[in-house]
Amino acid sequence: MSETNYLELRKITKVYPNGVIANEDVNMVLQRGEIHALMGENGAGKTTLMKILFGIEQPTSGEIYLEGQKIEIHNPLDAISKKIGMVHQHFMMDENLTVTENVILGMEPTKGLSLDTKKAREMTMEIAKKYNFKITPDKRVMDLSVGQKQKVEILKALIRGAQLLILDEPTAVLTPQETEELFEQLKILRDEGHTIIFISHKLNEVKHICSRATVLRGGKSVGSHDLKDISLAELSKLMVGRDVVREIEKQKAKPGDAVLEVKNLKVLNDELVQVVNDVSFKLRKGEILGIVGVEGNGQRQLIDCVTGLESEYQGEILIDGKVCAHSNGVKQRRDAGLNHIPEDRLTYGVIANATLLENLISNTYDKKENNKGIFMDDKKNSDRVTDLISRFQIKTDSKHTLVRMLSGGNMQKVVAAREMSTDMSILVADQPTRGIDVGTESFIHDRLVEMRDKGVAVLLVSADINEVMELSDSLIVFYEGEITAYFPDASKVTEEELGLYMLGLKKMKDEEIAEVAK
Amino acid sequence: MTTKKVTEHSQDELRSQIMRIEFFFEFLRTVLSIVIALGIVLVIVAFITDDPLKAIQTLLMGPLKSVRVFGNVIELAIPLTFCGLAITVIFSSNRFNMAADGAFFVGGLAGACAALAVPDAPFMVKLFVGLSAGFGTGMIIGLIPALLNRFFGAWELITSLMMNYAYGFFVRYVLNRVIRNKDSISIESHPFNVDMGKLFTGTRIHYGLIIVLVLAVLVYVFMYKTRWGYALRVTGKSEKYATYSGIKTGIVILGAQVMGAAIAGLGGAVEMFGLYQTFRWTASQGYGFDGIIISTLARNNPLFVPISAFFLSYLRIGADVLNRSSDIPAELMSAIQAVIILLIAAKAFLSGYKQKAIVKQSQKFAAQGGEAE
Numbered sequence: 001m002s003e004t005n006y007l008e009l010r011k012i013t014k015v016y017p018n019g020v021i022a023n024e025d026v027n028m029v030l031q032r033g034e035i036h037a038l039m040g041e042n043g044a045g046k047t048t049l050m051k052i053l054f055g056i057e058q059p060t061s062g063e064i065y066l067e068g069q070k071i072e073i074h075n076p077l078d079a080i081s082k083k084i085g086m087v088h089q090h091f092m093m094d095e096n097l098t099v100t101e102n103v104i105l106g107m108e109p110t111k112g113l114s115l116d117t118k119k120a121r122e123m124t125m126e127i128a129k130k131y132n133f134k135i136t137p138d139k140r141v142m143d144l145s146v147g148q149k150q151k152v153e154i155l156k157a158l159i160r161g162a163q164l165l166i167l168d169e170p171t172a173v174l175t176p177q178e179t180e181e182l183f184e185q186l187k188i189l190r191d192e193g194h195t196i197i198f199i200s201h202k203l204n205e206v207k208h209i210c211s212r213a214t215v216l217r218g219g220k221s222v223g224s225h226d227l228k229d230i231s232l233a234e235l236s237k238l239m240v241g242r243d244v245v246r247e248i249e250k251q252k253a254k255p256g257d258a259v260l261e262v263k264n265l266k267v268l269n270d271e272l273v274q275v276v277n278d279v280s281f282k283l284r285k286g287e288i289l290g291i292v293g294v295e296g297n298g299q300r301q302l303i304d305c306v307t308g309l310e311s312e313y314q315g316e317i318l319i320d321g322k323v324c325a326h327s328n329g330v331k332q333r334r335d336a337g338l339n340h341i342p343e344d345r346l347t348y349g350v351i352a353n354a355t356l357l358e359n360l361i362s363n364t365y366d367k368k369e370n371n372k373g374i375f376m377d378d379k380k381n382s383d384r385v386t387d388l389i390s391r392f393q394i395k396t397d398s399k400h401t402l403v404r405m406l407s408g409g410n411m412q413k414v415v416a417a418r419e420m421s422t423d424m425s426i427l428v429a430d431q432p433t434r435g436i437d438v439g440t441e442s443f444i445h446d447r448l449v450e451m452r453d454k455g456v457a458v459l460l461v462s463a464d465i466n467e468v469m470e471l472s473d474s475l476i477v478f479y480e481g482e483i484t485a486y487f488p489d490a491s492k493v494t495e496e497e498l499g500l501y502m503l504g505l506k507k508m509k510d511e512e513i514a515e516v517a518k
Numbered sequence: 519m520t521t522k523k524v525t526e527h528s529q530d531e532l533r534s535q536i537m538r539i540e541f542f543f544e545f546l547r548t549v550l551s552i553v554i555a556l557g558i559v560l561v562i563v564a565f566i567t568d569d570p571l572k573a574i575q576t577l578l579m580g581p582l583k584s585v586r587v588f589g590n591v592i593e594l595a596i597p598l599t600f601c602g603l604a605i606t607v608i609f610s611s612n613r614f615n616m617a618a619d620g621a622f623f624v625g626g627l628a629g630a631c632a633a634l635a636v637p638d639a640p641f642m643v644k645l646f647v648g649l650s651a652g653f654g655t656g657m658i659i660g661l662i663p664a665l666l667n668r669f670f671g672a673w674e675l676i677t678s679l680m681m682n683y684a685y686g687f688f689v690r691y692v693l694n695r696v697i698r699n700k701d702s703i704s705i706e707s708h709p710f711n712v713d714m715g716k717l718f719t720g721t722r723i724h725y726g727l728i729i730v731l732v733l734a735v736l737v738y739v740f741m742y743k744t745r746w747g748y749a750l751r752v753t754g755k756s757e758k759y760a761t762y763s764g765i766k767t768g769i770v771i772l773g774a775q776v777m778g779a780a781i782a783g784l785g786g787a788v789e790m791f792g793l794y795q796t797f798r799w800t801a802s803q804g805y806g807f808d809g810i811i812i813s814t815l816a817r818n819n820p821l822f823v824p825i826s827a828f829f830l831s832y833l834r835i836g837a838d839v840l841n842r843s844s845d846i847p848a849e850l851m852s853a854i855q856a857v858i859i860l861l862i863a864a865k866a867f868l869s870g871y872k873q874k875a876i877v878k879q880s881q882k883f884a885a886q887g888g889e890a891e
Contacts, residue, residue, distance in 0.1 A: 309762065331764035340762070348762040351755045362752060362763040366745045375743050405537060 005068070006032040006195055007164060012062035014048055022048035026062070026221045028214045030164070035186060035196045037206040037227075039239055040216035046199050047089070049216070050166050053197075054086040055079040085157025086166040091149050093156075095142040100124045102141055103155050127159045132188055146294065147178035151185070158189075165189065166197045171205055172463070175294060176499040183209050201239065203232045215239055239438075248442075250449045253473035256285035259425045259457045260306070260338075263517075265315035267301045267481075275301050276313070277481040280517040283426065288448065288458040290472030290490060292465065294502050298481035299461050300343070303430050306459065307340045308333045309348075319426065334363060337425035341415055341432045343461070345408070349415040352404035356396055359403050360385045360418050392417035393443070409440035416444050420451060427451060430461045445471060465495060476516055477501040484508060486516040543872040548815065551861035552829075555854045562853070563846060573844055580839030581832050589721025591828070591835045596726045596792070597622065598827035600785025601809030603730075603737050606818050608660070608778035610741065612754040613667070615674040615775045618782040619806020620685040621659040623799065625652035625786025627689050630797035633710035634697055644712050649787045656783020657776045659685070664775040668768065674775070682802065690800055697797060707797040714791045724792030730824070733781065737820040750774055782806060811859050830855070 007030040014023040023045045030036050040046050051057040053064065055073040064071050066082060073079050079086070093102045100121050109119040124137050133151050141149060150170060157165055167186075171179045186196055186209060200206055206213055207227055214224045215238045222238055260283040267276035276298045283289050293299050304310035306317060308329025317324045319336040334340075342348035350359050361381050364370055370377050370384075385399045394413045396406060403411060412433070419427065429448060433441040448471060452458050462468045468475065469490060477485040477498060485501040485508045487493045500506040563577065564570035581591045604618040632651035633644050663678040697707040714725040741747035753760040753770045760767045785805075790797065812830055816822035834851055841848040 307762075328766055330761060331766060334764040342762060347756075347758050349759075351752065351759050354752070354755055358748075358752070361748075362759070362765075365748050371745055375739075376745055376748065378743070401537065 005065070006030045007067075008065040009049070009053070010063045010065065012049060012052060012064075013060045014045075014052060014057060015060045016048075021219055023052070023059070023062075023216075024219045026216065026219070028221060029224065030195055030197070031212075032195055033190060033193050034212060035190050035198055035210045037210035037213035038197055038199045038216070039201060039203075039206060039213050039235070044216040044239075045219040046216055047168060050086065050168060050197065050199065053079070054084060054166060080160050080162070083161050083163040084166070085160060085162025085164065087150065087153040087157060087168065087170060089168045089172065091153055093141050093149065093152065096140060098138050098140055099135055099144070099152050100137040102152055103127075103159055105156075107160065123159065124155070127155055131155075131158060131185065131192070133185065145178075146173045147175070147181065150174070150182065154185070162194070164195045164197070166199070168199045169201075170198070171200060171202065173294075175503050176465075176495055177503060179205070203235055206235070207232055248445050248449065248470045250471075251453065253287050253452065255287040255473070256455065258282040258284050259320055260459070261316075261318040261321075261517075262302075262306065263316040263318065265302065265305060265313060265317070267298070267305060267310070267313045269301065275481050276305070278315075279481070279483055280315075280514075281476060281483065281486075282517055283457045283459055285425070285457050286452055286455045287474065288452050288460055288472045290468035290475045291459070291461045291478055292468050292475055292498055292502060293478030297478045299478050301481075302478070303343070303428060303459075303461060307338065307342075307428055337423065338428065339363070339419040339422065339424045339426070340428045341419050341430060343430040343434070345411055345415060345434075350403045350411055353402060355400045355402055356389065356394070356406075356414060357382065357385045357399045359414055360388055360399075363418055364422060388417040388421055391421075407437075409436040412436045412444070413440060416447060420447055424456060426457045426459065428459045428461075431463060432460070433467060434463065441467075465498065469493065469495065469498070474516075479504045479507075483513050483516065486513050488515065539872065539875050543875075544817075548817075548862060551858050554861060555857035558857055559850060559854050562850070567844055567846060569844075573840060573846060576840045576843055577833075577836045579836075580843075581835045583839070585718075585720050587835060587839060589718065589723050590838075591831050592723045592727060593721070593793070594834060595824070595828045595831040596724075596730050597785050597789045597803065597805045598808055598812055598831055599730045599734065599824045600788065601782055601805040602812030602816065602823040602827050603734060603809075603820055604656075604778045604780075604782035604785070604806070605809035605813040606778075606816065606820055606823060607737060607741075607750075607781065608775050609813060610750055610754045610818055611771045611774035612757065613664070613674050613771055613775060615660065615663050615779070616678040616682065616806065617656075617660045617663055617674075617775065617779040618809050619802055619804065620678070620682040621656035621779040621782035622786040622789075622806050623682075623802040624659060624685050624689060625656050625783030626790045626799055627692060627786075627797060628652050628655035628783070629787030629790045630707055630710050630794075631692070631697060633712045633791075634708060637711070641712065644710075645714070645791060648710075648712055648791060649784060652787025652790075653780050653784040656780040656786070659783065660775045660777075660779025661772070664772045668772065682806075686802060693797060693800065699796065702796075705798065705800060709795045710790075710797070711795070712791045713795070714788075722793060726788040726792040729788055730785070733784075734820050734824050737781070741820060746770075746773075782809070808855075811855055814859060814862055 009026060009028040012023050012026045013021070015021050026045070026049055028038070028049070038046050038049070048057060052059045053073065055075045055078050058074070064073065071082060073082065094105070097105070103124045104120045109116040109123065111119070121137050128135050133155060135148065135151055135155070141152065144152070150173070154165065170182060174182060186198070190196060198206070198210055210227055212224060212226050213235065215222050215235070217239060225235070263280050265276055265279045266274065269275045279302060281289075291299050291302070301310060305313045308324065311326040311329055319333065319338060322336065324336070325332045346352060361370070361384070364384070365376060365381070370380055382399065388394075389396065389399060392413045394406075394417065395410050403414060406414070416432070432444050432448065448458055448460070460468060460472055472490040475487040475490045475493060476483050479502060484504065485506070559577075560574055563573045567573045581587055601618050601622055604621070608615050608618065628651040629648040633648040636644055636647055639647070659681070662681060663674040666672040666677045667674050693705065693707065699706055699708045717723045717725060717727060741751065749760070749765045749770050752763065753765060753767050757767055760770070808830060812823060812826045815826035815829070833854060837848045837851040840846050840850075
């Protein structure tokens, strides 16, 4: 190793208590002042590796060298004292405190016994100015946009003297415009001499901003490359071990009659804020309707109402022209032919501590054909589950394995197998591929298109813009609880254009939006 | 590419091995908890008595010394099994309703009162009316905390425990003011003349044993073989998931508490007709709380409940015999129970060894994957 290496990770191995080997002999070398990409599919071990570097997890074996010195990082405080800072995927802030208070938390300037608020504010502004961050020091964090929150997180690391910044999937929550802004800021930081680890699996972004990349696959490092010398195609091949076809092959949709109709839906949240404001739309057979929007703009509540999980709403939801019930709404909607792949896999999608069999029969166990009198037809259920496991290629040694022993991708296949295997007219797919590997992702995409071609109406919500754009036949954009745009033909929309609507910079005319309810 | 396949294959195999390790440690934890608890008791006994060897022998072998004493073990295991089954059903809805104790207690009273109300009816009618009264009373006692939770959000654990005190006063009131036999010198009711009869001569083992064993099988079949049992287990494991699946969780949770308490109530009535001629309980027997440890030991499996009830009953009678033949108090049993429950409930117990075993197994597989490369 040469002296110029700023940081070196050598043969890092991490085995989790449940036996998952997250990292195995991972090597990574960083030069000072570079933006280094850490790439890999979901579950490749990126986040674990960074948690080790930031002291949140301890490696099972392996060594870390900082400027040629062997170091041990026992906890995040240790990491901070070694000038390492991390911006987590899920922000670590007190939402009720102001920007200033969050930034100086734990290193408060004091005047006597009390907090020196003036000094604190000055410190925050000074560091923000130095790196050209536009922030509002006195605003509460809860009132900020996601992009702004992220800036505050970065500032928190910088004010603690971080020379090495770890950004865990920073662009996952940002709109295209906000991403651009973040990149400008990162370039400034780099020019100031900071070193940045940029975790991402978005190839274009990495190519755009990083100089070198380390790729992880299945917990192992499969190489570091200068991005000048490698094409995007080669890079993606490294990540997944095969060529990824991001284009989803599908015929043009042949939409039929409307099966789901939402009429003047209004929802108040716990703070009595109108989170869904007079939303109306129709979903037709044989069509995938995508809902796009920055998270937290009412999509969550809309889906909860449509699927019956939320019973407190005004307006009407109709399936096949029949009004859906408010109480015990889930059962009634399921009986009417609505299936649901939920956003939160571990809370709603599966019971981690139950077997695959128990998980896979929960929407069919009470059907007449699966029972013999008062008893469940064990053989029939068991045969059906065996069939589902093979058809959906769920990797497991037995149907009696507990679901928590499965990987995230396989868990999602369990959800998909259950929700896509019964007769239905509507499928609500909420983040159907969040946090899973590319192989499972394309598998689920294919199934979705297949179901559409069979005449199922699919309502798709996803935080992954590419996914919604590629899968959907038509699109609606959500902003602050309202539909702000409707595109009858999703293939004619660009990412930039969607971004404008998602951020509320543009809004279609009411007549254009009303088209979706016709 | 072949490497990846090898690793994936090993990962699958690894998972099944880890499941086996987890199962093994779960089993080990139960057995070790019992052994350690007994060990602690033996040490205590050794300190407080002059002849520790004899004391230990009495504790462990005492229940076997005569048919009559062993009969006591079975006899005590009957109400314990009823309550263990009651708790198993209630707890599998993930609600900690302690109504089983009150239900058993008042169930006994209800059975006696019902039998007293139809003094001239034939035996079978009396028995049926009495058992139904116990069962029905249990249902109501289970329902009260469940409804309080549903409509007012009151925690079942608190309300059911408080209700148990109220039942104590209620039972004493009814006994003293309504059904008391004024001619008797002790506090007891008139004889209700329902004797289920003994199964074996020379013991007090009654037909309740048959009833409770059949009931254990029925509860098992209900929980594991019917769609209602499935809905109950799913709801208990994850209420949110159950709601999402379209299960009417409100009814399921209510139903489990009502059914569970009804089993305890039935147990009270069975106990009454099996062992007594007159009603004379002035305080709860406390079996409802023993039901918790029994259900925990049985890992909520209804088929294991009679076994763990027998185990607990055996220790109780052992301590009893010891108490009568020496200076050691029968409360010793409480210490054993406490240690067992503590160790079984403590997830961290042995978890270090479990983790080491899993890591070792994982690394073994990682090494094999490495060789294949």
